[in-house]
Amino acid sequence: MERKGASKTIDFYNRNATSLYNQYQSLTTEQVHGAWLTDYAPSKGVVLDVGAGSGRDANYFADKGLDVIAVEPSTELGELGKSLTGTGSVKWLNDHLPDMTSVIGLQLKYDLILVSAVWMHIPPKDRPRAFRKLANLLKAGGKLVISLRHGQPDSERPMFDVSAEELERLARQQGLAIERVIDASDELNRSDVQWQTVVLRLPDDGTGAFPLLRSILINDSKSSTYKLALLRSLMRIADGNPGAVLERHEGRVTLPLGLVSLYWARQYKLLLDANIQQSSNPNKGLGFVTDRGWERISHFSSLDFAVGNTFHGDDAAALNTTLKDISRTIQKMPARYITFPGSDRVIFEVEIPRSTHKPDNLHLNLETLARYGRISIPESIWDMMARYSCWIEPALINEWVNVMRDYKNNTALMKHELIKHLEWQDAVRTTQLVRAKIQELNRTASVRCVWSGSKLTGKYDVDHCLPFARWPNNDLWNLLPTKTTINASKRDRIPTETRFRDSKNRILEWWGEAWEGENSERFYTEANLSLPGLNHSTHSINDVYEALTMQSMRLAEFQSIERW
Known part of the structure; x- marks a missing residue:
């Protein structure tokens, strides 16, 4: 809290300690917190009660066999609380x-942190810092419970407006997930006071990967944005290109380093085109920006750095050099300095082969991208990235913005401007090529709706089988001819296994007629990188179909998408 406001609030609690103690003790913990205790209170572990007041709640958890740290800024109220809880x-x-200086000094992590009737006393400008401190004190899987007071403020102690929406925004920035929001009336029967309780959780995949990655994002020192760029590239691949895995061996996943470098180039393009500083030393250039490489691809957009594209002549040479420069930068900088806690053992292992290859044409398929080297990561981190990327990426973006705002040349830029230049440039949602193919095929035979089998005459739609709104993918295998009425019924849902099975022959027929020709290489290149379980040289539409159904199961589970 601001020192002046904090002092006024603490003085109020000191002066009124006895009456407040009696007020708090007139209610039980079950009366105040019963709506969440059963589902979210731990059965064992350590609890941090922030603003413990009379010690009522701290005493409740202690009686349940939990270890409790009670935090109270009011000396007088704290003494009364101690008399209740004893020794x-x-x-x-x-x-x-x-501040939480004494709490942090204990170096403990907590299964439950309770912040009851406190948040309204914290000025809004101090809340991001306060929330970050609380998030950093949670164990993996731990719960943070914050109660929000709505209604008429008390003139004797500073109070500020609060909202669940604010906590949701702070949670996204720190990698926490909201479990539940509970509305309640005031147990002291004050008609002008209402309460909300927000239950948040630090996700835990059971391997420790999530807190490890979150620690790298939020707590690691950063002299440049390289660490964040590497993590975001890997997360984007885990989410969008599960088929890029070259091998899984002894608990590690190996990826083509060229693909990581391509995604690295894609996200830095907007930032560097806007001259936004990316390291703490404005006079020192970025290692991957060279005259022979990056400076010669300035005429490209970030969307040009996409799997499946082909570059020719000087463009191919410049991009080839750029990908090599980025690969070496990743090896020398972020991969070298991201280590397991308390050791010098690196988390991301990078191998780069010796190569003098200078291609006249550069086709960005898996074989080409693997020539730049390999990067391996712990399997637990890879699986966690694939499952939780939609939670982690907002925290990463927030941290990237915070790092950039500390750099000298960026101080005049507003936060929303920096966020804009970090927006991921997804594939353009276009169905033009597919519609042209449907029209071409309809001249000699009737194209059928893959879901119903009906002939497509007159108006029709092109369906993103795996919904673009939830997983932005515009690959040829994901675009299917569909009746307009059926597409409207499907909406942003994923077909059930039964619907896939009933439609299998029609899907295979469409793929075979449409893409087993001039677009065959593009079709299989896209499928091999975007779909899991393929062998990277697949040219079988049956294998692509099986991989599609596997990805549909994976996406439905990870994002809780409704089935159709």
Whole structure:
């Protein structure tokens, strides 16, 4: 809290300690917190009660066999709380948000952090810092419970407006997930006061990968944005290109380093085109920006750096050099300095072959991208990235913006401007090529709706089988001819296994007629990188179909998408 406001609030609690103690003790913990206790209170572990007041809740958790740290900035109220809890498993600290100096000094992580009737006292400008401190104190899988007071403020102690929407925004920035929001009336029967309780969780995949990655994102020192660029590239591949895995061996996943470098180029293009500083030293250039490479691809857009594209002549030479420069930068900088806690053992292992290859044509398929080297990551981190990327990426973007705002040349830029230049440039949602193919085929035979079998005459749609709104993919295998009424019924849902099975022959027929020709190489290149379980040289539409159904199951589970 601001020192002046914090002092006024603490003085109020000191002066009124006895009456407030009696007020708090007039209610039980079950009365105040019963709506979430059963589902979210831990059965064992350590609880942090921030703003513990009379010690009522701290005493409740101690009686349940939990170890409790009770934090109370009011000396007088804290003494009364100590008299209630005694000398058992409740340890009292005189501390407050957003500082939490004494709490952090304990170097503990908590299964539950309770912030009850406190958040409205914290000025809005201090809340991001306060929330970050709380998030960093959670164990993986731990719960953060914050109660929000709505209604008429108390004139004797500073109070500020609060909202669940604000907590949701802060949660996205710190990689937490909202489990539940609970509305309740005031247990003291004050008609002008209402409450909301927000239950948040630090996700845990059971391997420790999530807190490890979150620690790299939020807590690691960063003299440049390289670490963030590497992590985001890997997350984007885990989410959008599960078929890029070259091998899984002894608990590690190996990817083509060229693909990571391509995604690296894609995200830096907008930033560097706008002259946004990316390292703490404005006079020192970025290692991958060279005259022979990056400076010669300035005429491309970020969307040009897409799997399946082909470059020729000088463009091919410049991009080839750029991908080599980026690969070496990744090896020398972020991969070298991202290590397991308390050791010098690197998390991301990079191997780059010796090569003098200077292609006249550069086709960005898996075989080409693997020539630049390999990067291997722990399998637990890869699987966690694939599952939780939609939660992690907002925290990564927030941290990237915070890092950039500290750099000298970026101080005049507003936060929303920086975020705009970090927007991922997805594939353009276009069906033009597919519609042209449908018209071509309809001249000699009737194209059928893959879901119903009806002939497409007159108006029709091109369906993104795996919905573009949830997984932006415009690959040829994902675009299927469909009746307009059926597409409207499907909406942004994923077909059931039964619907896939009933439609299999029609899907295979469409793929064979449409793409087994001049677009065959593009079709299989896109499928081999975007779909799991293929062998990277697949040229079988049956194998692509099986991989499509596997990806549909994977996407439905990861994003909880409704089946159709």
